[in-house]
Amino acid sequence: MRRHSCFVFLFYGIFLPGILSFPQTNTSIDCDSLLPNYEAEPQTSAPPYIIAVSFDNFEPGNEIQVTLEALRDVGFKGFNLQAREIDGDIPVGTFKITDPNTKGLECHNMTNSAVSHANSDVKQKVTTTWIAPHDVREIQFIATVVQNLENFWVGIQSKTLTPMHSESLNGTAKSKRKIMIEVECNKRGGTYTTQGRCIMV
Incomplete structure (x- = not known):
């Protein structure tokens, strides 16, 4: 009986912490819903994490540094960004993996x-x-998170x-419209001024 008790304690001592801890490999977050693959309800309080970016604007091919960071000493183990x-x-663009804690x-x-956690270590920032x-x-x-x-x-x-490029596209559209108005003005025998007016001569 003592041997069985020792075995039970040994089992719980070795395996239970792993069962209760955050799984390293089989915990994932759905690409579409962004929900973890286990039954639980998300928090509704303000998140203690922020996403910071290096630029406010971008062009095709630009590389933007993105940082996911804890606001307080409340690290995180998993994420999907x-x-x-x-x-x-749906996700747009691609990520260059530069942090060993990410994949x-x-x-x-x-x-x-998308980017996710590569391990279950506690992270303050990725x-x-x-x-x-x-x-x-x-x-x-x-x-x-x-x-x-x-x-x-x-x-x-x-x-x-x-x-x-959205600003430049808007500018191009305005330029084309301006040219069309100028052509129409000239057809009618008028003069198109720099102020955008058609003066009939």
């Missing part, structure tokens, strides 16, 4: 379209690099980043 268009629901994920058949794609609108970085199995926050957002 993506870039999405405003009101979008790239393949969401919607696109390699490194940094990655996002590469801007072509033909996207304003974007935000969005993340789920898991402090432990009971406490996690979904939908943490960065500031909004604006594509620089």
